[in-house]
Amino acid sequence: MFTQMNSSLEIRKLQPGYVRELAQILEYAESWKRLMAIIPNHLGSNTFVCDIKIDNLPKYNSEHFKIIENASLKYKRSCTEILFDEWGTSGKIRPTLGHLKYLLAKAELFRAADYVAVELLREEPPERPSFGPAALVTTDLTEIKKNSGFDKIGPVEPAASIVPSNVALHHHFTNHQPSKNVIPDIVISEVIDVTPSDIIEVPIVKVKSKPVSDMMKFSSSASEDVTNELESGIIPEISSLLESPGPKEASESTVDSSESNELSSSSFKGLTGSFAPPIADLLAPECSESDLNFIPALSALNPVSEGIPNFEMLQASEEQMHSSNSSLQSRSSFNVSNGTDFLTSKCSSPLPNLYLNTELPHFTYGELAAATNNFNEEAYTNVDNAGRFLGSGAFGSVFLAPKLIDRPVAVKKIFLENAESVNEDDAVTKQFRNEVEVLCKYKHENLVSLLGYSCDGCTYCLVYEYVSGGALKDRLQDPSWRLMWKERLNIALGTASAVSYLHTGFSTSLIHRDIKTANILLDSEDNAKLCDFGLVKLLPSQKTNTHTAAYGTSAYMSPEAHRGDISVKLDTFSFGVVLLELLTSLPPIDYNRQGYDIVTHVEDHCDESITPLLDTSVGSWQENDINYGQKLYELAQKCLEEKKKRPSMVEVRDILNDLIPLPLSH
The missing domain is CATH 1.10.533.10 (Death Domain, Fas)
Incomplete structure (x- = not known):
C-alpha cells in the first residue's frame, strides 16, 4: 500500500x-x-x-x-x-x-x-524546457495528424489501378495540373540500354589548391600503390613493406636503397634498442608466406632482455607458467639517474586500494626504491656512498632520495605490524590517510612540507622535504655540535608558531598529539621544522572534551591525555616539556635518575628558579639585564599547568614574540 x-x-x-x-x-x-x-x-x-x-x-x-x-x-x-x-x-x-x-x-x-x-510526492511534474533534448515529446497522434496535414489526404487507391502507361503519363503532366489533395502518380520507367557512345563526358575543371605537405603526399601515394595492387588481384608480401623504400617525389633526389632500408628498420626499433626482424621471419617453418591464415611465431619477437615475457611460455603447462612467473616477480630492475642498474626486491602489495583526496603526486614504490638504493640501511654520509638511512622512529624509517626530483627529499617508509594484509580500517592506514589528505593543505615555514606519497608497494611511504640539520633531540645531546642559548630561543619561537598555525590555520583545529624534540628538525640555519603528523587529529568542534584513545609519547603527554581527553591543550603541555629540554639539555626519559621523566625531575630539583638545572654551557641566558632562562622556565611552568589553566599555543607564541622581538644575534 x-x-x-x-x-x-x-x-x-x-x-x-x-x-x-x-x-x-x-x-x-x-x-x-x-x-x-x-x-x-x-x-x-x-x-x-x-x-x-x-x-x-x-x-x-x-x-x-x-x-x-x-x-x-x-x-x-x-x-x-x-x-x-x-x-x-x-x-x-x-x-x-x-x-x-x-x-x-x-x-x-x-x-x-x-x-x-x-x-x-503526488505532485505535478517539474516544468521542462520548451526546446532542446529535455523538452517534452508529444505522443498524441491526433495532434500530430492535424498539424502535419495528414487529415487532408483522401483515400488511397490500389497502386495497380493508378499506374498509367508512359503515354498517359506524358498526357497527364502536359495538360493537367495535379491537385493538392491527390497523391502523385507512381511512375515505373522502362529500362533503357545505354551504350558507351551515349554517355556525355563532363569536362574536369582543375582548380589550383594550396601546396600539400610531404606527409599528405606520402599518405596519398602509398594508398594509391596499395589500391592499385589490390585491384590488380596481387596482394603484396608483408615483409616487403618493411624492406621497400618509401615513395619519393619526382623533384627530389633519389636516396640509396641501403639508406632506405636502414630508415625502415630504425622506425621499428623495439624497447630494448635492437632492430625488429622482418615479419616474414615470424612465419612458422611449415607455413609459406602466401598462406593468409598463418600464425606468426611470436617467439621471434622475444628479445634477450628479461623485461619482456617469453611468448613461448604461453605454450607451456600451467605449472611451468606459475614457476616462471614467480621467478620473474621475485626481482625487478630499476635504472637510477646516474645510469647504474641494480636489482631490488619486489612483493605483491598487501595494501588496500586507496583513493585519497589530495593533489599530491603519487610515486610508485619502485621509483622510491630506486631513488634510495633499495632503501639502503647504511647510514647516509654522502651521495657517492650507497648508504641512505637518515633515522628511525616509532612509525617508520627515513631514507634520503637525492635524485627523485629536482632536489633531495626524505622518504619515510612506514612500519607494518602485519606485512601480509593491511585493511582500510587499520590504524596505520588511517594515520597514513590523515597525513596525506590533511597535511597537504597546511603550509608554514616551520612545518616540514609533504611532497608526495606511495601506496602501491610493500608498505606505505611518505615523501618530505629534506631538512639537513637533523632532529633537535640529537642536537641537544651532541656535545660537539651544541646549540647556543639564543639559537634555542629561536627554535622555541619557531616551534610555537608552527603549532599555533595548526590550531588556527583553518576553521577546524588540528591537534598534532606528538610534539617532542625528536619531531622537531633543524635546517641548515637551525630554524625549527615540525614534522611527523601521523597522529594528527581534526577536532570536530571547538569543544575541548573530545574523548578518544590515548596516543603519543608518554614523557610528553598531559595527565588528561592518558584518560583519552584530547584537546589543543595537549599540544601546549607537550611544548612545555620541549622548553624544559631546551633549558636543561636533559633527555625526556632517563631511568638512571630519581625522576624518570623530565617534568618530575625538574619539580624535584627546582622550585621557583631553573638555576639548579639550567645548562650554562651554552651561554649565560642573560642579555640587557633580562634573564631569558628564567623567563622561558616561567612560560614552561604555565604550559605544564592543569588543563584549564594552560594558555593556548597562540598565547604562548605571543609571549615568545614579546620576549624575542627580533631574531637574536648568535
Whole structure:
C-alpha cells in the first residue's frame, strides 16, 4: 500500500522498492553521475534549492566516482543505490525528496524527477524546457495528424489501378495540373540500354589548391600503390613493406636503397634498442608466406632482455607458467639517474586500494626504491656512498632520495605490524590517510612540507622535504655540535608558531598529539621544522572534551591525555616539556635518575628558579639585564599547568614574540 510522502522525507528512509525503481532509471547511460556531480557540500534546511557556489563546493570529486563504481562491482549493487546510501546518511542536514527532486530537475534527468514528483510526492511534474533534448515529446497522434496535414489526404487507391502507361503519363503532366489533395502518380520507367557512345563526358575543371605537405603526399601515394595492387588481384608480401623504400617525389633526389632500408628498420626499433626482424621471419617453418591464415611465431619477437615475457611460455603447462612467473616477480630492475642498474626486491602489495583526496603526486614504490638504493640501511654520509638511512622512529624509517626530483627529499617508509594484509580500517592506514589528505593543505615555514606519497608497494611511504640539520633531540645531546642559548630561543619561537598555525590555520583545529624534540628538525640555519603528523587529529568542534584513545609519547603527554581527553591543550603541555629540554639539555626519559621523566625531575630539583638545572654551557641566558632562562622556565611552568589553566599555543607564541622581538644575534 502506498504511504503518503512529503518533500521533507529523508531519502535514507525510502523503501527499498522505490530506491530500486529510481536506480533502474538512473543506471541508464550512467545518469547517476550527472546527479552526483551537482550535489553540493551543504544542504539548506528551510529550502530545497541546493546549488553549487563559491562558498558551497561540490561534495564529491572524481575519486568518489571510482569508489562507488568499485563498490558496485564488489557488492553487486547498482551505483545509484550505493550513492543514495552514502549521500543519504552524510552531512548535518540529511538530503530529502525535495532536495532530490530539485537536483534531478537541475540535471535535466526528468524521467527520474517525474517519478519522484508524480509517483512518490503526488505532485505535478517539474516544468521542462520548451526546446532542446529535455523538452517534452508529444505522443498524441491526433495532434500530430492535424498539424502535419495528414487529415487532408483522401483515400488511397490500389497502386495497380493508378499506374498509367508512359503515354498517359506524358498526357497527364502536359495538360493537367495535379491537385493538392491527390497523391502523385507512381511512375515505373522502362529500362533503357545505354551504350558507351551515349554517355556525355563532363569536362574536369582543375582548380589550383594550396601546396600539400610531404606527409599528405606520402599518405596519398602509398594508398594509391596499395589500391592499385589490390585491384590488380596481387596482394603484396608483408615483409616487403618493411624492406621497400618509401615513395619519393619526382623533384627530389633519389636516396640509396641501403639508406632506405636502414630508415625502415630504425622506425621499428623495439624497447630494448635492437632492430625488429622482418615479419616474414615470424612465419612458422611449415607455413609459406602466401598462406593468409598463418600464425606468426611470436617467439621471434622475444628479445634477450628479461623485461619482456617469453611468448613461448604461453605454450607451456600451467605449472611451468606459475614457476616462471614467480621467478620473474621475485626481482625487478630499476635504472637510477646516474645510469647504474641494480636489482631490488619486489612483493605483491598487501595494501588496500586507496583513493585519497589530495593533489599530491603519487610515486610508485619502485621509483622510491630506486631513488634510495633499495632503501639502503647504511647510514647516509654522502651521495657517492650507497648508504641512505637518515633515522628511525616509532612509525617508520627515513631514507634520503637525492635524485627523485629536482632536489633531495626524505622518504619515510612506514612500519607494518602485519606485512601480509593491511585493511582500510587499520590504524596505520588511517594515520597514513590523515597525513596525506590533511597535511597537504597546511603550509608554514616551520612545518616540514609533504611532497608526495606511495601506496602501491610493500608498505606505505611518505615523501618530505629534506631538512639537513637533523632532529633537535640529537642536537641537544651532541656535545660537539651544541646549540647556543639564543639559537634555542629561536627554535622555541619557531616551534610555537608552527603549532599555533595548526590550531588556527583553518576553521577546524588540528591537534598534532606528538610534539617532542625528536619531531622537531633543524635546517641548515637551525630554524625549527615540525614534522611527523601521523597522529594528527581534526577536532570536530571547538569543544575541548573530545574523548578518544590515548596516543603519543608518554614523557610528553598531559595527565588528561592518558584518560583519552584530547584537546589543543595537549599540544601546549607537550611544548612545555620541549622548553624544559631546551633549558636543561636533559633527555625526556632517563631511568638512571630519581625522576624518570623530565617534568618530575625538574619539580624535584627546582622550585621557583631553573638555576639548579639550567645548562650554562651554552651561554649565560642573560642579555640587557633580562634573564631569558628564567623567563622561558616561567612560560614552561604555565604550559605544564592543569588543563584549564594552560594558555593556548597562540598565547604562548605571543609571549615568545614579546620576549624575542627580533631574531637574536648568535
